[in-house]
Amino acid sequence: MIDFEYARASDVADAVRRIASDPTAKFIAGGTNLIDLMKGNVERPSRLIDISRLPLKTVEKTAAGGVVIGALVPNSDLSYHPLIEQQYPLLASAIRAGASQQLRNMASTGGNLLQRTRCYYFYDTATPCNKREPGSGCSAIKGLNRMHAILGTSDACIATHPSDMCVGLAALEAKVHVMGPGGERTIVFEDFHRLPGETPHLDTNLHPDEIVTTIELPARGFATNYTYLKIRDRLSYAFALVSVAAALELDGGTITEARLALGGVAHKPWRDPAAEAALRGQAGDQTSFARAADLLLRDAKRFAHNAFKIDLARRAIVRALTQAAQGTPQSQSDKKIR
Amino acid sequence: MAPTIGTPTSRVDGHAKVTGEARYAAEFDAPGLAYGSIVGSTIAKGRIARIDASEALRVQGVIDVLTHLNRPHMAEGGGADEDPYRDDVAPEGSPFRPLYDDRIVFSGQPVALVLAETWEAARYAASQVRVDYDEEPHVTDLHRRRDDAVALRERTKVRGDADTAFAAAEVRHAGEYFIAMEHHNPMELFASTVIWDGDGKLTVYDKTQGVQNVQCYLCGVFEMKPEDVRVVSPFVGGAFGSGLRPQYSVALAVMAARALQRSVRLVLTRRQMYTLGYRPGTIERVALGAKADGTLEAVTHEAIGMTSQFEDFARNDTTWSGTLYRSATAKYDHKLARLDVSTPCDMRAPGAATGVYALECAMDELAVALKLDPLELRYRNYSDRDQNEDMPFTSKKLRECYRQGAEAFGWSKRDPQPRAMRDGSELVGWGMATGVWEALQMKTAVRILLTANGHAEVACATSDIGTGTYTIMAQVAADMLGLPLDSISVKLGDSTLPHSPVEGGSWTAASVSNAIASTAKAIRTELLQLAQKMPQSPLAGATPDDVALVDGRIVSKQDAARAVPIADAMRHAAVDRIEQETSADFDEDDGYARNTHSAIFAEVKVDEQLGVIRVTRVVSAVAAGRILNTKTAKSQIMGSVVGGIGMALHEETLIDHDLGRIMNADIAEYHVPVNADVHEIEVIFVDEPDDIVNPLGIKGVGEIGIVGVAAAIANAIYHATGKRVRDLPITLDKLQG
Incomplete structure (x- = not known):
């Protein structure tokens, strides 16, 4: 230090x-x-x-029926806030899937968006890493890459984004309000995090002189048919091998709206419009779920140790969509997968 | 006053630990304390070409930067017979010598020690030390070196012709198993606070399992006199074997204190903890041949373990296979693959945790091949003698472990067919395994100081690594001296106290307790002499064996009415304190095998779609002689079972073999089980009276609890899924396909 x-x-x-x-x-x-x-x-x-100590610690309803969350609201407070628990249980669940209670008590909402990857090499200054030291090379591509990305990778970096909360926010189509020297601007969640490309040292599109002030959620909360399913190497306090935020609106047995975001598979929370579109208008059954999963994973690329993630992601997507469709979301505290 | 031995007595040091009153090595303070920070090598093999510490030396508060070029004098060492770097438990070879020369023998090896007025300055300056290396090619992959592995010099006993018997057997199973390299990951980081007492005298507060081992090592390395080095370690925040040998950190801290002639504290970082010893990754091959009725005819167990280039660390992985079951033939082979890594060290049940894992999975596979219940297969090959040594056991209640464990678990309701049992979306599997460990004991001395006010102080240089040594020492002393528990104070973890070996091998409870008993007897003898000097002594003519110390009195065993209060006897003789010190020595060449045993039954639930594995139930039935404290002993077994869950499902030190470097060197990425991974654990202690193993019949429970657990879980996973995974840890990806 x-x-x-x-x-x-x-x-x-x-x-x-x-x-x-x-x-x-x-x-x-x-x-x-x-x-x-x-x-x-x-x-x-x-x-x-x-x-x-900045006054960015409130969670308030918006005129549009959504919610605006101060960037300094602690993760735990946010996850147990009545507005979030009632209207956005997917977000509450995703937050509780991450880290430990002690960490969630400390971690801020804005800070959660800016978490850096947990790639081993990024943390060890004795090793080459393009994210830590641009141009030094990527050790993970040829090294230990069991935890690494299968989607949106580049020759420069195959790290994953570690947040669970962000996967929930991606599925809910949050907006990030930021303030810079030139004033305020709004970044849609999809555009907040970046893919590594040739510039893996840049995790987000937030400018270095900007601050995240609030995160806004639209009215649509998917409070009935949702789940956050996180698959990891132990049942708590581990980063995701694959996580899935699934949110559906159903009319009878037919899917009218679908959101699907994945964690642990890419440099950002991964959404695929084609996979979501393929679910709309379909029956909420295993066939349509499997098709959506296959679509989402069509360009998945494996490395030496993480090939299993492709099949695991496919199964996790199907399971998560099943949980969402049945209205039996994954619990983050009952020590088993539903 | 009821005896405390055998009861669930709470820890006597619990209050001090919970309130923070208990101080650990890094918490001791001294005026003018300097702080150290270690710079580790970034390569696995080669030489230091150049070290530039100029930037580091410019950092405000930095006192000095020690390297192999400017360090103070230390002994030469280098593998001679009397190598001063060799400690009590060093394996064969030439121990690592920190900052000795320019040679790099493992990644993360200390190459410089920054000393500063504050920890912050030391740590920052350490990042400013520039080191250039002449790198040489390294190999850190056990699998790459398996064919070049060298046989251990010590050849183990074989019996019969196992190869021929195996070839002729009606039913055969041969399989290769792998146990990943693991680190102990105790909560407390290795730390040393060295107090400069002046005139070259040092008090070293160190995290260790053996204060006298560290003292002896430091005296050898720095050519100091024992009276000038006192090593103190009152509390240890977990060790699991990692603290058996003196670490390079204590050598560096002492080196620094001597160089600066002032007090120094050195604490390793969590990442640096991974540059110390570890459980070696091990390849095990087990071949079992049996008659169609399950009778074993051939047992072969071969192991290839990893070690460093400079020391041959190995523990017995293989011969358990010929001890645990009856077989006419048995053959063992153990090889070591020398790699460019640090030397492995003991980790909870070293050798057995790995070797018995392989054996017990192989037994399960043999049971499948025989279409026989795995427990029935164990019964059919039950051995009443240690066939390796051709000796009877001092005691062996393994049959009772099987019976009571199976009953508590409900084993008889098991459907033998894999994938036959379900619970919703989960496949349910039941597996079992046997555990075995040695009942060791080592010469240990204890001093007891009894004062006329009815208080006794019991002292021994052993350590309490969280296992409960303080508590059992107080219990045994209380019962033997006839005093209440709170009239006993215990001193340990100080090299000035009566002799003790390192605390390891599960030998401490038996060794210390018997030493307390023999010292208490000496106290009793002296008290009786005092009592007999009283006029009309009711104990006139009694011998020490005729009396006991009960409720603060010396009492005739024949006639409880004949008694003298201890205080009266001492007061009458104008004696206000009695001090005795004796050693307990143990004759282990008495023609008996000494072992503890266990039976472990495990239930797993595996999500069929996702492969997520949960260990939902474990029953561990243990036969370990007399249990001194059913509460702390149960905690030991529970902790071991959790360790076994980690071994089975989570733990793996990952080396990037290109870089020769451990990459998951923190406890976020090196996984041990968390609360969510641990469900029901039931511990049963089977009654096992044993008046042969040692006078008090104690066998120790520190390691037996982990042996076999990973096998029971792996076997349960097979039963649940029909898929046999032989490589630990069994992560969900290994269940795919």
């Missing part, structure tokens, strides 16, 4: 001013990922701008 300065932002404008004036500075809120990365010399900010 390097020596760094510490400053506390007095308001959002002050935070933006401070980050814009120092490209080597970083915001800190819960610090659940940043501090670990600093201890390992992966992140080396010269200055930490503490935003944890």
Whole structure:
């Protein structure tokens, strides 16, 4: 860990001013990922701008029937907030699938969006990693890649995005409101995280001088037919091998609207319009679920150790859609898969 | 006053631990403490070409940077017979010498030690040390070196012609099994706080399982006198074998204190914990030949384990197979693949946890081939003698373990057909296995100081690594001295205390308890002498064996009315304290085999679609002689079962063989079971009286609980899914296809 300065932002404008004036500075809120990365010399900010006391801690209804969430609402508070539990149980569930209660108590909503990959090589400064050190090479492509991506990979990086919450937000089509020196702008969730391409060091399209202020959810919450199904190497406190956020609207047995987002398979929460379109108008049965899964995975690419993820993802999608269609969402606390 | 031995007594150190009063190695303080931070090598093999510490030395607060070029004098070592780097439990070879020379022998090896006024400055400066290497090709993959593995010098006993018997057997099974490299991952990081007492004298607070082993090692390495080095380790936050040998961290901390002539603290990072010892990844091949009725005729067990290039670490993986079951022929072979890695070390039930896993899976596969219930196969080959040594056991209640375990589990309701049992979307599997470990005991000394106010202090240099040594020492002393538990205080973990070997091999409970008993007898003898000096002593003419210490009195065993209060006897003689120290030594060449045994029954539920595995029920029935404390012993077995779940499903140290480097070096990515992975665990202690193994009939329970657990789970997974996975850990991807 390097020596760094510490400053506390007095308001959002002050935070933006401070980050814009120092490209080597970083915001800190819960610090659940940043501090670990600093201890390992992966992140080396010269200055930490503490935003944890900014007034971005409310969850409020919008005029449009949705909800707007302050970027500094702790993950636990968000997951147990009545508005979220009632209208967006998918989001509540996705949050509870991640990390541990202690970490969720510390982690902020905005910070969760900016989690960095858990690729082994990214964390070990003794190894080449294009994400940590652009141009140094990707160790995972030829190395240990059991945890790595099967969709949207590039020759430069096959890391995955680690968040569970973001998979839920992707399925719910959240919007991210940000503030920069030039004022506010809104990024649709689909565009918030990036694929690695030739620039794997960039995880998101958030500019370095911008701050996430709020996350907005549209009215549609899929509170009846949803699930967040996370498959991992132990039953809690592990990153996803594959996770699936599934949300359906049904008319009788027919799917009228479908959302499907995957975690643990790509550099961002993975959605595929074709797979979702293939579900609309179909009966909510195993055949249509399997077809959607196959469509979503049609371009999946395997590496030495993660070929199993393709079949696992296919099965997890089918299972998640079944859970959603039956209205029996996965519990995050009962120690078994439903 | 009821005896405390055999009761569920709560930990006597529990309050201190829960309140934070118990201090661990990194928590001791001293004026002017300096802090160390280690720079580790980034290559697995080669030489240090250049070290540039100039940037690090410019960091404010940095005192010095020690490397092989400027370190203070340390002994030469290098593998001679009297190699001072060899500790009590060192394997054959030439132990690693930190900062000794420019040679790199494993990735993460310390190459520099930064010393600073603060931990933060030391850690930052460590990141500024530039090291250039002349890299050489390395091999870290056991599978790549398996054909070049070297046979252990010690050849084990064989009987009969196992190859011919196997070839002629009516039913045969031969299989290869693999156990992944594992790290202990104790909660407490390795840490040493070295207090500079002046004049070169040191007090070393160290995380260790053997204070006197560390003391002896430090004296050898730094050519110091034993009276100048005191090693103290009152509490240990888990070790599982990782603390048996002195770590490079304690050597570096002492080196630094001597170089700076001031007190130094050195704490490893979690990542650096993975540069220490580990359970070696092991390839095991077991071949079993049987008659059609299941009678074993041939047992062959071969193992190839990994070790470093400089030490040949191996524990007995193979001969359990010929001890556990009756077979006319048996053959063993153990080889080591030398790799460019650090030396493995003991990890809970070393050798048995791996070897018996292979044997017990092979037995399950043989049972399938025989169309025989796996438990019935064990009964049919039950051995009342240790055939390897051709000796009877001091005691062996394994049959009772099978019976009571099976009954508690409901084994008789098992449908033998794989995939026959279901619970909703899950396939249900029941598997079982046997466990075996040694009942070891080692010469140990104990001192007891009894004061006239009815308080006793019991002292021994052993350690308590969380197992409950403090508590059982207090219990045994209380019962032997006839005092209440809270009148006993226990001192341990200090090299100035009476001699103890390292705490390992499950020998501590038996060794220390018998030493307490023999010292208590010496106390009793002295008390009786005092009592007999009293006028009209009711104990006149009694011998020490005629009396017992009960409720604070010296009491005739024949006539309880004949008694003298201890306090009266001491007061009359104007003695306010009695101190005795004795050693318990054990004759293990008495023609008996000494073992503990267990039967493990496991239920798994496997999601048929996704392959997610849950261990929903484990029954472990253990025969381990006299159980001193049913509460802490049960905790030991439960912890072992959780360790077995980890071994079966989760634990694996991952090396990138191109880089020669461990990559999942943190406890987020190295998985051990969490609460959600642990369901019902039932522990049964089978009554096993044993007056041969040692006077108190104690066998120890530290390791027996893990042996066989992974096999029971693997066998249950086969029963659930019909798929046999022989490579641990059994992750869900291995069930695919």
